[in-house]
Amino acid sequence: MAQLRIALAQTNPTVGDLAANADKLVAWTRDAAERGAHLAVFTEMFLTGYPVEDLVLRTSFVDASIRTLEEVARRLRDEGLGELPVVVGYVDRAGLAPRVGQPKGAPLDAAAVLHRGEVVARTAKHHLPNYGVFDEYRYFVRGDRLPIFRLHGVDVAVAVCEDLWQDGGPVSVVGQAGAGLLVVPNASPYEKEKDDVRLELCHRRAREAGCALAYVNQVGGQDELVFDGDSIVVDGAGRLLARAGQFAEELLIADLDGLPVSDAEPGTVPYDAGDGSTITVERVVLSNDPVEPYEPEPARIAERLDLHAEVYSALVLAVRDYVAKNGFRSVILGLSGGIDSALTATIAADAIGPSRVNVALMPSRYSSDHSLTDAEELVRRQGVTARVVPIADIVNAYEKEIELSGLAAENLQARVRGMLLMGLSNQHGHLVLTTGNKSELATGYSTLYGDSAGGFAPIKDVPKTMVWELARWRNAHTLPGFLLAAERPIPEDSITKEPSAELRPDQRDTDSLPPYEVLDRLLDDYVEKDMGSQELIAAGHDPELVTRVIRLVDLAEYKRRQYPPGPKITPKNFGRDRRLPITNRWRETTT
C-alpha cells in the first residue's frame, strides 16, 4: 500500500491566451511542489482555454497548442519542477486522412503527462458530447488510448471530462486494466445544483473503475458559460476525501492513502471498451518506489453554497470575467428604478466594484416619481456613477418626422434609451449591460434594439421570480469576493413594487403577461422540460394560458437570436441550448 499527495489546479484559463495559461501552469505547479504534492492535475484544455469553438479548425492554432505543451514541459524542468509530474489538457491532432464531415485537421481534446521536461504520455477524450452547450462532433475526433503511468509505485490513469459521464469507454477499461488512481481533467459548465449530480457521478465511477478518482474542474466565465470549479477527490469505495469551493480558483491538496502498488508490465494492451469500440491501454513507468510514509494533512471539504448564493455567485463571476477577458474597464446600464436593473447594477458592482459601474437614469413623460427616487436611492447606497438623461425631447424629434402610435411608440422610447447607452458606450468605452430577465426574453416582452441593446446580459437566464429572490438574498447576505460594501444594496421599494415597463400611462406587466409566479412555472415546464401542450394542461396549467404563452415563446425566437450573450444557469437558456427555426409554423396548440 502506498501514499500520494495530489494537487488539483482548479484554475481560470483564458481562451486563446496560450502564453498566459502556460505561465499560470508553471506558477501553480511551483505552488503544488512547495506544498509537497507528488502529482499536479490541471483542467481539460487548460493550455488553450475551453471552449475554443472554430479556433480548433485552424492548423496554426493546433500547432501553437502542441508547441506550447512541449515548451512548458521543458520550462518546468528548467525551473526545477521537472520531477513533479503534471497532467494537463490541451489540443492535439489525430493525424487522420481527411474525409467528408470530419473536422478539419482531425483535432483531439487531449491531455498529456509532463515529466522531466518530456511529454511522457498523451490521451484524448473518447466520448464527444454533442448536446446542451456542447457541439464536439463538429470539432473533435475520438480518442482511443488510455495512458496509465506508474508514479511512486501507483498506477495512475487519465480520462477526460465526458468520459466520466458516459457508460462504457475509458472508465470501464480502467476497471478491467486495474489502476490505483484515475485523474480526470474537466471543463464542466455550471448549471443550477449540478454539484449534487457531479458528486454522485464521482462516487459511482470510482466504484466502477475500482480506484480513487480525482476530478478537477475549470472555474470562470467564458462568454455564455460559467465554470464553477467544485473539484472532487473520492477514494476507491466512492467516499468523499476532498472538495474545492465553487466559483473561485483553488489549488486543492489531497493526501491519498492505502493505494495499491502495481507491478504490471509497461507496454500496450487493447481492451474492449464496452461501447462497441476498442481502447488501447498504454502503461509507462515514471517511478516504482512508493514515497516514504508521511503524516497526511487534513483535506479541505468546502461547504456547498445554497441555491441563491450559487446562482448569484455565478452571475458575478460571469460579469467579472466577461469584462476582464474582453478588455473592458467599466460598464454602463440604464437604471429604471425597477428590480431588473437594480439587480443587474448590484451584480456588476459586486463583480468589478461600484466605481467602475456607470448608470444612466433616463426618465420619460411616463416615468413615475418613484422610478427616479428608487434609482437615486440605489446610487446613494452603492456609490455607482450616475447621470440623468431625459428622453422626452429626443422622442419628440422622432415623432416630428414619423407618426408612431401604440406599441411602435412604446418601442421608440425603449430604443432611444438603448441608443443613448450605446452612444455613451462608444464615447467612453463602457460595456453596456442589458437588464432583461429570462421571463421577458422567453415571452418577447422586450424591445429589440431597446432594452435588449448591449454587450452582455447578466440576468438573461434568470426568471423574474428568481430576480426577486436573488435581490432579497443579496440584501441579506454577502460572500467573500463581492466588491460592494453596502449593507442592503438594493432599495426595498424596487423589490416590492409592482413591475411596469412605464412606456405608456399606468402600464403594468400584468396588462400583457400573467402574474410572474404563474408564468415562470409554465415557462419552466415548457422551456426547460420541453413539455407539449397536452402535458402542460395535464400538469395543471390553465389551457388558455398554455396556448397564449406557447405562442409568445415560439414567436419571440427572432428577438432572442439578436440578444447579447449572457451567463447560462439553467439547462435550457436561450443563447446556446434552445434552437428553433424562426420560419416555423408549428404550434404545440395546433395538435
Next chain:
Amino acid sequence: MAQLRIALAQTNPTVGDLAANADKLVAWTRDAAERGAHLAVFTEMFLTGYPVEDLVLRTSFVDASIRTLEEVARRLRDEGLGELPVVVGYVDRAGLAPRVGQPKGAPLDAAAVLHRGEVVARTAKHHLPNYGVFDEYRYFVRGDRLPIFRLHGVDVAVAVCEDLWQDGGPVSVVGQAGAGLLVVPNASPYEKEKDDVRLELCHRRAREAGCALAYVNQVGGQDELVFDGDSIVVDGAGRLLARAGQFAEELLIADLDGLPVSDAEPGTVPYDAGDGSTITVERVVLSNDPVEPYEPEPARIAERLDLHAEVYSALVLAVRDYVAKNGFRSVILGLSGGIDSALTATIAADAIGPSRVNVALMPSRYSSDHSLTDAEELVRRQGVTARVVPIADIVNAYEKEIELSGLAAENLQARVRGMLLMGLSNQHGHLVLTTGNKSELATGYSTLYGDSAGGFAPIKDVPKTMVWELARWRNAHTLPGFLLAAERPIPEDSITKEPSAELRPDQRDTDSLPPYEVLDRLLDDYVEKDMGSQELIAAGHDPELVTRVIRLVDLAEYKRRQYPPGPKITPKNFGRDRRLPITNRWRETTT
C-alpha cells in the same frame, strides 16, 4: 429487363406546417399519377419541413409527424391514389431507452414507403452530418435498416441524403444486396456551384450501388438556408438521364429502361456496412409483374444557371420565402444611393414585387447630392414606395443630451436611421431588410443597432465585389419568376461611384478598409479556407494587411452574433458556419 416511370417531387415545404405539407403531398402525387408515374419520391423530412432543429425534441411534434404520415397514407388511398407508391421523408423515433447525451425521444430522420393506404416500409438516415450547417448528432440517432421494395419486378432501395455523401453505409449495402434503383430524398442546402459536386456524387454512387439513382432535393428558403432543388436521375452506369431546374418547384418525370427484374426472397438480412456497423436489409414485395412496355417520354435536363444567375436566384428565393413563411406582406429598407441598398431593394422587388417594397431615404448633414438623386432614380425605375425622412433634427436632439464625437457620432447617425426603420416597421408591419454585405460584416465595418438593425439580411453572405457583379448582372439579365419589370433596375451611378458610408465629411470606405478587390480575396482565404497568417502571407497577401484584417475579423465576432439572419451562399457564412468565442485572446498574428 423492365421499365419504370418515376416522379421526383422537388418541393418547397414549410417547416412545422404538417397539414399544408400533407396537402401538397396529395396534390403532387395526383399530378404524378396523371402523368403516368409508377413511383413518386418526395424530399427528406418533407412532411415536417427541414430543418426543424429543437422541435424534434418534443414528443408532441414527433407524434404529429408519425400521425400525419399514417393519415396521409390513408388519404392517398381514399382519394384513389393508393396504387401509386410514394416515398416520403418525415420524423420518426427509434424507441431506445434514454441515456446521457442521446437526443430526447431518440428521433429519426426517417423516410417511409406508402402504398394502398399503408406504411409498407420505414427507414432512417444512417450517417448524421454534424458539420457546416448541420448539427444532427444533437437531434437524431442513426438508422440501421435499408428497405428494398419490389415494384413491378424492380427492387427499389431507399437511402436518405447524407448517406449518399459518406463512404460505407447504405450505398455500400445496396451494392452488396443488389437493387435496380436507389431513391434518395434530400434536403441539401445551396452553396455556390454545389450543383457540380452533386452531379459528380450521383455519378459515383450510382456506380458504387450498381443501379440507377434518383436524387430528389428540397427547394426554397428556410431562415438562413436556401435549398436549390437540382434533382437528378442517373442510370446504373452513372449517365445523366434527367435533371430538374434550380430554385423552383418542379415535378421531374423520368422514364427508366432496362432495369433488372428481381426474384430475391422477401425478408431481412444483415449486411456489414463497411463503416464498422451492420445494416439490415428488409425486402418487401409490392408488385412482381413488370409494367407493359411503353414509349418513354424524353426527359428534361434543365440547363444550369451561371454563377451570378445562381447566386441572385438564391437571394431572391430566400427573401420571398422568409417574407411569406413568416407572414409578412411587405418590406422596408433604407435607400442610401449606394450599391448595397440598391441591390437589396432590387432583390426584394424581384422577390415580392415592387409594390410591396418600401424604401426610406434618410439624408443627413453629410449626405452628398448624388446620394439622394441616385436613390430617387432607383425609385423611379423600379416603382417601389418611397418616403424621405431627414435625420438631422433627431441627431441634434441626441447631441443636446449627450456629447458624442468621432466614431460615437458616426454610429449615432446610423442608429437613428435604424430606429426610424424599426419604427415604421412596428407601425406598418413591414419586415426591415438590412443592407450590409459580407465584407462589411466580416470586418465589423457596420454599426450595431444601426445599419445592422432589421429582420433579414439578404446580402449578408455576399462579398462587396460580388455585390457589384450581381448589380451589373441584374442590369443585363432577367429570369422567369423575377417580379420586377424594369429593364435596367439599378442606376449606373450607384454601381460605379466610390463607396462611402457618408457619416462624416468626405468619408470613403478606403479610409478604413483596403480596396475591396484586395480585401475580398484575403477574406476568402481567411474565412472560407481557414488559412492561418503564415499561409496567408505565403499565398501572397500583404503581411501588414493580414495582421490588420485578421484582427478586424476576430474582433467583429460580437457584432456578427447580433446580426439578423440572411441567406447562406458560401461554405462559411457567419450566421451558421463560423463560431468563435467572443472572449478570445487568440490572434493568428501572435504566432
